[in-house]
Amino acid sequence: MEKYSSDSLEKLSGILDHREADLLADFATRSIDGIRRFPEERLASDYRQSFAVDVDRILNSMAYTRYIDKTQVFYLIKNDHITHRMLHVQLVSRVARTIGRFLGLNEDLIEAIAIGHDIGHPPFGHDGERILSEICTSFNIGRFHHNVQSVHFLEKVERKGRGWNLCLQTLDGILCHDGEIHNLRVEPNRGKKFSDHESEIDHKKSGDPVSLIPMSLEGCVVRFSDTVSYIGRDIEDAIRLGLVRRTELPAGSVSCLGDTNGKIVYSLVTDIILNSYGKPYVSFSPEVSEALKCLKNFNYERIYMNPLIKKELPIIEQLFKETFSRFLDDVEENRISSPVFKNFINGMSDEYVAGHCPEEIVRDFIAGMTDQYFLRQSPDALKPKPISL
Numbered sequence: 001m002e003k004y005s006s007d008s009l010e011k012l013s014g015i016l017d018h019r020e021a022d023l024l025a026d027f028a029t030r031s032i033d034g035i036r037r038f039p040e041e042r043l044a045s046d047y048r049q050s051f052a053v054d055v056d057r058i059l060n061s062m063a064y065t066r067y068i069d070k071t072q073v074f075y076l077i078k079n080d081h082i083t084h085r086m087l088h089v090q091l092v093s094r095v096a097r098t099i100g101r102f103l104g105l106n107e108d109l110i111e112a113i114a115i116g117h118d119i120g121h122p123p124f125g126h127d128g129e130r131i132l133s134e135i136c137t138s139f140n141i142g143r144f145h146h147n148v149q150s151v152h153f154l155e156k157v158e159r160k161g162r163g164w165n166l167c168l169q170t171l172d173g174i175l176c177h178d179g180e181i182h183n184l185r186v187e188p189n190r191g192k193k194f195s196d197h198e199s200e201i202d203h204k205k206s207g208d209p210v211s212l213i214p215m216s217l218e219g220c221v222v223r224f225s226d227t228v229s230y231i232g233r234d235i236e237d238a239i240r241l242g243l244v245r246r247t248e249l250p251a252g253s254v255s256c257l258g259d260t261n262g263k264i265v266y267s268l269v270t271d272i273i274l275n276s277y278g279k280p281y282v283s284f285s286p287e288v289s290e291a292l293k294c295l296k297n298f299n300y301e302r303i304y305m306n307p308l309i310k311k312e313l314p315i316i317e318q319l320f321k322e323t324f325s326r327f328l329d330d331v332e333e334n335r336i337s338s339p340v341f342k343n344f345i346n347g348m349s350d351e352y353v354a355g356h357c358p359e360e361i362v363r364d365f366i367a368g369m370t371d372q373y374f375l376r377q378s379p380d381a382l383k384p385k386p387i388s389l
Contacts, residue, residue, distance in 0.1 A: 012047035020049075025104030027280050029216045034167035037155075037194055050167055051108035057164040058112060062368075063119040063153045069370035070118075071125040073234050073304065074241065076312055076387045082237050088229060089115050095269060096225035099282075100218060102273045109218040112166070113173030117222065120149025122367040123374040124316055126304075131320045132367065139359040142205030147212075149367050150174050151201065157364055161352025172197055173219030175204075176212040177226055182296060184289045186220045187281035189213040220282040221272075228268045231295055232261030238303045241389045250298050256291035268292065312384035319378050324362055331358040339377065340365050 020030050034050030048056070058064055067086035074082050093114035100110045122128040122144075133144035151171050155163040172192060192215040203210035214220050238244045246259055257267040271288040284292065330338035331345070344365045345353065356364070366374070375383055 013042065016047075016049055020106070023104065024106060025278075027217050028103075028105045029109050029169055029218055031106065031108065034169060035194075036165050036167055038165050040165065049108060051106060051112050051170065054112040054164075054166045054170045055108055055115065057166065058116045058119070058154065061119070061154065061158050061164065063158060064115065066368065066370050067118070069372050070121055071123065071128070071371055072230070073125060074237060074309060075124045075127075075371060076384055077241065077309070077389065078386055079241065081240060083233050085118050085121060088233070089118055091229040091233065092117065092222065092225050095228050095265065096218075096222045099221050099225060099269060099272055099276075103217070103221070103276055105218050105221060106216075109167075109169055109173070109216065110222060112170045113177065113219055113222045114225065116150060116154060116166075116170065117174045117177040117226065118146065118150065119153050119174075120146040120151070120367060122146070122149075123369050123371045127310075127313060127316065128320070131317050132324075132363070135321060135324050136359070136363055141357065141359045141363065143207055144363065144367070145204055147175050147177060148201055148204050149364075152364070153368065156352060156355075157368070160347050161349035168192065168194055168197060169216050169219070172215045173222055175200060176214040176219055177223050178212060182227075182289075182293050183223075184286065185281050185283035186213060186223060188215055188217050188220055190215055217280070217282065224272055224282050224284075227292070227296075228265055228272075231268075231292065231299065232264035234299055234303055235264075235295075236261045238299075238306075243306055243308060243389065244302050248302070250294050253291045253295040253298070256288060257295065264295075308389060309387060311387055315382065315384040319374075319382060319384075320366070322382075323374070323377055324366060327362045327365060328358055331361055344368075 017030075017032055020028075020032075024030065029051075031049035031051050034054075036050075042050075046053075067089060068084065070085035072083045072085050072088050093111050096110045096114050097107045099105075100107050122132050124131075129144060129146050136142060136144045151174055154166055154174070155171065158164050175197065200210055200212055204212065214223060235244070235249070239246055249259055257264045268284075268288065271285050272282060275283040275285050327338065327340040329335075330340050335341070336346075340362065345361065353361075369377075
């Protein structure tokens with residue numbers, strides 16, 4: 001292999017920095033401003049910029065690999081064309097980078113936030129999140145939120161407890177991505193430090209009121225793109241499964257946004273670009289915001305809370321409680337043959353083991369499971385049945 005001189009590589013390392021200085025908008029985040037908890041010297045042989053490094057680290061994380069079998073909305077339904085979380089984060093990344101390119105923002109930072117934002121989701125989507133949160137609260141280890149857990153995985157669980165030392169801007173965007181909250185406009189809460197980041201996490205886990213606003217315009221774009229990416233896609237999945245008909249979509253939303261995922265995404269992305277270009281915030285127009293809010297309400301009532309897809313929820317809830325209790329007992333009794341030891345604790349850093357109580361260790365183990373791995377830990381007699389629609 002040809003060896004490159006350090007001078008040549010050092011020149012490469014500055015090309016993109018200069019390009020960002022020339023091309024990015026005034027409100028964009030420069031890669032040279034990336035802040036890591038533990039400073040890392042940029043080697044002359046590594047010409048990647050800080051947020052590009054974050055993208056590579058997330059892509060190579062174990063948690064990212066497990067996206068492939070994480071529920072987005074529909075679980076226990078055998079259909080190869082239903083969206084899973086791996087596809088969702090890629091759709092978010094694509095939508096957000098399209099918007100960011102028009103607004104002159106940092107696409108590496110956008111991609112890092114987008115692909116990492118759901119890494120903390122437990123098995124069985126938001127139902128699993130709610131159940132696990134109730135369990136965690138009962139053990140006094142704080143509420144469980146997938147955005148908080150995403151940051152926790154990347155900072156304190158990955159690489160056997162050493163974490164990836166990602167930039168604050170990336171972690172902040174992941175923490176503050178909440179696409180379920182409806183906003184007409186979001187303006188960055190700039191100037192945060194790691195102490196502010198930690199305080200927001202503590203407030204979120206405690207249940208105290210906390211408004212999580214990204215510190216970067218890139219984080220705001222991902223937050224909006226999360227909604228753009230799931231709203232129409234979930235409708236298409238629901239139509240494919242026979243839960244709703246296209247003719248049932250709210251007329252006001254259809255007239256404004258369209259009646260297919262492609263039209264909805266195009267309408268929303270175009271509106272965001274037109275209302276955010278050259279601005280220090282990300283925004284919808286009032287008309288489109290109202291149409292989107294109406295569509296969200298439709299999805300919530302007709303899709304997310306549809307009893308047809310909740311048939312096995314009581315069994316899943318029981319399995320979560322029994323699985324948590326069983327693995328907690330294994331940890332406390334030091335049963336090293338248990339999967340929690342063989343597949344999680346073994347090899348973990350002393351810092352991780354010392355810094356987490358048994359309940360937190362079990363929380364992290366279960367939260368990281370794919371749907372199928374979770375079911376493999378369950379007795380055959382208690383496993384939920386596939387849902388037929």
